Amino acid sequence: MARFDDSRPEMSAEEFRLLRDHVYSHCGILVHEDMKFVMERRLWPRLEVLGAPDFSAYHRYLRYDANRHVELEAAVESLTTHETYFFREPSQLKAFREELLPILEKRNARTRRLRLWSAGCSSGEEAYTLAMLLKDERRFDDWDVEVYGTDISRRVLAMARRAEYGPSALRATSADLLERFFLPTGHAKVRVRDEVRAMVSFGHHNLLDEAGSQLVAKMDAVFCRNVMIYFDQAARRKVLRILRDRLVPGGYLLLGHSENLLNLGADFELVHLRGDLVYRRPELPGLLGSEPR
Numbered sequence: 339m340a341r342f343d344d345s346r347p348e349m350s351a352e353e354f355r356l357l358r359d360h361v362y363s364h365c366g367i368l369v370h371e372d373m374k375f376v377m378e379r380r381l382w383p384r385l386e387v388l389g390a391p392d393f394s395a396y397h398r399y400l401r402y403d404a405n406r407h408v409e410l411e412a413a414v415e416s417l418t419t420h421e422t423y424f425f426r427e428p429s430q431l432k433a434f435r436e437e438l439l440p441i442l443e444k445r446n447a448r449t450r451r452l453r454l455w456s457a458g459c460s461s462g463e464e465a466y467t468l469a470m471l472l473k474d475e476r477r478f479d480d481w482d483v484e485v486y487g488t489d490i491s492r493r494v495l496a497m498a499r500r501a502e503y504g505p506s507a508l509r510a511t512s513a514d515l516l517e518r519f520f521l522p523t524g525h526a527k528v529r530v531r532d533e534v535r536a537m538v539s540f541g542h543h544n545l546l547d548e549a550g551s552q553l554v555a556k557m558d559a560v561f562c563r564n565v566m567i568y569f570d571q572a573a574r575r576k577v578l579r580i581l582r583d584r585l586v587p588g589g590y591l592l593l594g595h596s597e598n599l600l601n602l603g604a605d606f607e608l609v610h611l612r613g614d615l616v617y618r619r620p621e622l623p624g625l626l627g628s629e630p631r
């Protein structure tokens with residue numbers, strides 16, 4: 339059905355439902371009913387690119403076309419939020435640094451190895467922030483330290499690998515940190531220094547992909563901040579189960595400040611630090627009354 343003010347097709351309630359369900363089952367992001375207009379507006383350009391006459395045709399393309407996987411990524415890209423910046427949620431980072439890192443240092447003293455994961459890393463600021471925190475902690479200088487950043491969006495991963503940032507990404511970065519960890523590029527941007535970049539690697543990963551997650555190494559801590567806020571309970575539960583499985587026993591999960599595991603029945607222990615609340619995979623299987631799945 340055409341709008342009276344332009345020739346762009348309107349999204350019917352049924353088309354909305356089909357597209358919403360398709361996106362949800364792929365990546366866990368639930369577009370609410372009252373966001374139909376937003377979905378319509380964000381997907382119009384995709385219809386134009388493909389020459390699809392309406393949203394039903396677009397849905398058919400997403401389901402059956404040989405190129406459907408590429409297009410689904412483009413659709414998800416247009417519906418996701420990638421907002422992030424360096425040193426986001428400083429009180430949590432302080433708690434991580436002052437309270438969790440000493441525990442991890444002691445626990446891994448024999449292997450001298452540390453693995454951190456920024457799950458839903460967007461353009462890389464969170465992963466680089468973690469690498470910078472570790473660099474600052476001279477105690478890990480001769481350790482085998484790796485930070486992984488993964489995201490469902492290849493566009494933001496390309497930005498993460500480029501490692502060049504402007505003022506918005508640096509709004510919570512002090513002059514001192516800027517000086518120590520970044521180099522000017524000459525066009526109002528800075529670049530993360532090579533010694534920090536060398537600690538971080540990026541990869542494409544859908545957090546709902548259970549089989550793909552088996553390829554992720556076991557982690558000492560996972561930061562999954564401000565990712566599941568767009569998911570419903572069922573998708574959150576699934577992601578939490580997958581993340582739990584990727585943590586070593588006793589490994590930590592750090593969520594964003596507006597998120598918690600209430601009512602999710604996830605098999606994590608709540609840990610009260612002086613400066614924050616974090617979650618931990620129990621040391622012993624079955625400690626919380628359920629075996630690891």
Ligand SMILES: C[S@@+](CC[C@H](N)C(=O)[O-])C[C@H]1O[C@@H](n2cnc3c(N)ncnc32)[C@H](O)[C@@H]1O
Binds near residue numbers: 366460461464489546
């Ligand atoms: C708002 S950003 C958060 C970035 C960073 N964690 C932070 O807190 O600053 C959310 C990111 O999650 C990613 N994302 C959304 N659904 C995902 C999924 N199913 N698998 C992996 N990444 C996903 C988005 O592409 C986006 O880059």
